[in-house]
Amino acid sequence: MENFEPINRIALELGPITIYWYGIIIGFGMFLGWIIATREATRRGLQQDVFSDLLLWAIPISILSARLYYVLFKLEYYLDNPGQIIAIWEGGIAIHGGLIGAVATAIVYARKKGISFWQLADIAAPSIILGQAIGRWGNFMNQEAHGTEVTRVFLENLMLPDWIINQMYIDGNYYHPTFLYESLWNLAGFIILLGVRKLGVKRGEVFLTYLICYSAGRFFVEGLRTDSLMLTDGFRIAQIMSLALIGIALFLFWFRRYKGLSAMGYKDKTVQR
Secondary structure, rough: OOOOOOOOOEEEOOOOEEEEHHHHHHHHHHHHHHHHHHHHHHHOOOOOOEEEHHHHHHHHHHHHHHHHHHOOOOHHHHHHHHHHOHHHOOOOOHHHHHHHHHHHHHHHHHHHHOOOOHHHHHHHHHHHHHEEEEHHHHHHOOOOOEEEOOOOHHHHHHOOOOHHHHHOOOEEEEEEEEEEHHHHHHHHHHHHHHHHHOOEEEOOOHHHHHHHHHHHHHHHHOOEEEOOOOOEEOEEEHHHHHHHHHHHHHHHHHHHHHHOOOOOOOOOOOOOO
16 A cells, blocks of 8 residues: 655644645746736736735735635534634635636725726736636645545546655545646646637626636536535536636627627727716
């Protein structure tokens, strides 16, 4: 029987303070996304601090909504273990919940500042999917969000380095590195979105492309996971949400063009609703 010591998920301990790799990696993803979005916002004629101000609200709200989303769909467990509700450092946040919180915050912020929400969303979309690509490595450090059992030979045939293969050895079995599948998909999505916004697409369509691209990959990767939030025994919540977001995005593509709400191209700097 193979015996591999997993990578320590604790990065640093300073007295009573414990800093986990999970938090560092997610924080790094947010920071890098902020830099990219800020540069693009400045290039598009917005104030340099627009995303700094937005993130002061969006980050805590999206973290809370991501945790709330997760807790609500595992409510029976958390009612029996209420002390675990705040244990966010052990994982247990849902990206869809965070996305809902972030979008709601951005809509309110845009209205108060007199800025187009769709413009903000287009600028932020590549940063969001890049942050998601980076954030999945936090799941890797926690040995969570993995898929079903596989063999070591299967993982070696994927040409993965030993340090990834060994980390996928959990409780005596190897598992699909679904964190890696989704991370690579999102990285490809980041590159695609950078290309899409150079095409002069209509306002809002970079963000809608993000919703479609991310949701398509998430739908298929989710089908391999063993820790999915379930609506019923046969329905994974993330897959249902992914299909819903694809449908909503396609409808908004059509509706905004049909109603003339997206007449301006992404390259235009003029504020549009």
